[in-house]
Amino acid sequence: EAKVAGRNQYKFFDPEQDRKLADYYTRVAEAKTALKNEEFELFYQPKVNLGTMEIVGYEALLRWRHPEKGLLTPEAFLPPIEKHPEVAINLGNWVLDTALSQVCTWNECGLDVAVSVNASAVQIMASGFEKTLETHLAKHPGLRPNQLEIEILETDALNDLARVSRIIRNSKLSAVRFALDDFGTGYSSLAYLKQLPVDTLKIDQRFVRDSLHDDRDQELVKLIISLGRIYDLDIIAEGVESKAHGELLFRSGCQYAQGYAFAKPMPAEEVADWHNAWTDQHSEPAGLPRQAT
Numbered sequence: 001e002a003k004v005a006g007r008n009q010y011k012f013f014d015p016e017q018d019r020k021l022a023d024y025y026t027r028v029a030e031a032k033t034a035l036k037n038e039e040f041e042l043f044y045q046p047k048v049n050l051g052t053m054e055i056v057g058y059e060a061l062l063r064w065r066h067p068e069k070g071l072l073t074p075e076a077f078l079p080p081i082e083k084h085p086e087v088a089i090n091l092g093n094w095v096l097d098t099a100l101s102q103v104c105t106w107n108e109c110g111l112d113v114a115v116s117v118n119a120s121a122v123q124i125m126a127s128g129f130e131k132t133l134e135t136h137l138a139k140h141p142g143l144r145p146n147q148l149e150i151e152i153l154e155t156d157a158l159n160d161l162a163r164v165s166r167i168i169r170n171s172k173l174s175a176v177r178f179a180l181d182d183f184g185t186g187y188s189s190l191a192y193l194k195q196l197p198v199d200t201l202k203i204d205q206r207f208v209r210d211s212l213h214d215d216r217d218q219e220l221v222k223l224i225i226s227l228g229r230i231y232d233l234d235i236i237a238e239g240v241e242s243k244a245h246g247e248l249l250f251r252s253g254c255q256y257a258q259g260y261a262f263a264k265p266m267p268a269e270e271v272a273d274w275h276n277a278w279t280d281q282h283s284e285p286a287g288l289p290r291q292a293t
């Protein structure tokens with residue numbers, strides 16, 4: 001900042017900057033309190049196999065049940081938290097623990113599904129991430145191998161790809177899977193694809209959204225699917241809002257989807273009933289037309 005301002009414009013007091021800093025500390029303090037008061041919650045959104053309509057897993061999505069402001073989604077509270085390593089890591093551990101407990105509960109109810117957790121760059125780059133994962137997994141002996149998937153975003157905080165690659169490789173020894181979230185929207189996506197030993201590529205919703213009516217977006221989605229195939233990855237599209245989107249994706253070679261067309265993220269206690277109703281409704285092997293190869 002000082003450099004940009006120039007030699008003769010050095011600012012020793014900037015009320016705007018000061019206000020932002022105070023706001024940041026207030027927000028971080030609020031998040032700490034919220035964690036202590038158990039105001040955070042995980043919602044779950046199903047991931048569907050487009051060929052069979054089976055539910056293969058659920059993504060855990062963080063919510064804050066704020067005492068005054070009501071239910072908040074991450075964009076309303078997560079950015080300042082992610083700049084504060086201690087709070088981000090504590091919250092990340094809570095998310096991991098809660099999601100793993102949940103999947104064990106589902107196992108006991110006979111739901112055979114995986115759970116995906118979004119991890120922030122601070123969490124992944126913190127020393128001992130692999131150890132933390134191992135400890136969490138050990139706390140939940142009811143867990144099956146490959147039942148946990150970690151979704152990572154391409155951000156400049158993960159720019160040491162050799163290191164991230166090592167972290168992923170080590171974590172995979174504990175049978176954890178990894179997905180590249182919002183693929184194509186971040187910073188040097190192709191380098192991430194080439195260097196990170198992930199299992200899944202998630203096509204970002206902004207590519208999916210207009211693909212029905214925009215030929216170029218449709219080609220872009222196909223290109224992303226081809227890229228995923230080069231690296232032998234599972235491919236899932238997010239933000240699938242209609243059956244027509246799902247059908248187009250399936251015809252283009254995308255196996256899995258997530259979006260409002262199937263279900264919005266829902267509170268944990270609604271999942272089992274929703275899941276059983278879905279399974280009953282889709283147990284007839286109707287499915288979609290054959291997938292193009």
Ligand code: C2E
Nearest residue numbers: 061062073074095118119120239240241258259260261265
């Ligand atoms: P994401 O991981 O890419 O998750 C997908 C987002 O799209 C979610 O927003 C989901 O509610 C929304 N979505 C799902 N289907 C549809 C659809 O058909 N149409 C539209 N328009 N949107 C759909 P949400 O829950 O607000 O989460 C936003 C982002 O916050 C997530 O994006 C993820 O990057 C981050 N996030 C969520 N939970 C966590 C968490 O526990 N830890 C961290 N570090 N980040 C999280």
Ligand code: MG
Nearest residue numbers: 059118151181
């Ligand atoms: Mg995600």
Ligand code: MG
Nearest residue numbers: 181182202238
């Ligand atoms: Mg995403």
Ligand code: MG
Nearest residue numbers: 181182204205
């Ligand atoms: Mg996203």
